[in-house]
Amino acid sequence: MDLRRWVLFDIGGVLEVVDDDTVRPQFQRRWQERSGFSVEEYRARLRAADLPVIDRRADTRTEYWSKVGRALEMDSDLAEAMQADMWDEYCGRLNTELFDYADSLRSRAGVAILSNSVDGARCEEERRFGFSAVFDPILYSHETGLLKPEPEAYENALERMGAEPQDVLFIDDHDICAEGARAVGMNATVHRGNASTIETIEQFLQQEG
Structure with a gap:
């Protein structure tokens, strides 16, 4: 672990x-x-x-x-x-499979959120999906003032997590945002489907530190 x-x-x-x-x-x-x-x-x-x-x-x-x-x-x-x-x-609707998988990871790794957002997103998404029960920290651009793929958005996330870049895997559905994470030293993958994303996370967590 x-x-x-x-x-x-x-x-x-x-x-x-x-x-x-x-x-x-x-x-x-x-x-x-x-x-x-x-x-x-x-x-x-x-x-x-x-x-x-x-x-x-x-x-x-x-x-x-x-x-x-x-x-x-x-x-x-x-x-x-x-x-x-x-x-x-x-x-939209909750990606239940990935949400439940993220919840299951908490004994093995920290799980957090970094999202470009608009004012009101935290309230709406918490009411619908209860993200705070699983993820900490949850970083919204409308609260931090920092948008992906700006380097400062990822650097702020690292600071909030207390993590080194090489110890983080970032998951996004846009190549440009994954590239932004890699530019500050994070690992990153583009989400194409739950199976491939879960496989990538498992491989990341099994790597030697």
Whole structure:
């Protein structure tokens, strides 16, 4: 047993079954059509709304959605429906197999999360999936102000875990984020499916320190 080892997980596309690359355009198209504005008008209104940064700042969720609602001339009920729809798309569904496997690792290694996120993600994902029962620390970009693949995001994770880079395996569904982890000395793999990811984790944990 080597508790110096850490397995560091991304959320969307790894612990959650959701395609990060298709959710946003699908959501925007759906709500553009529901708003009644043309694509050009919809985009122009949101550009002009001076929306706050929500992936590097906490406590911006209320301001963000209030401005979206005003920009699209929505009443409060419709704005709330839009926000609820966004979170359903954003969170997807729990990758139960990988979540349960991560839970089983805790006697063998530390398990943690490093995720690019938007304000409100911790609340929503904890309510739906209870990540804090398994992972510690859980590092969200909207709380740290650091986005993958910036080196500082991984370096902050290492500091929070109290880990050396070579003792960490990072798992993400995007090559660029895995490359960012490798650039600071971490091991990294791109999640393509549960079987291959679990096999990679097992191989990592069986390596000699």
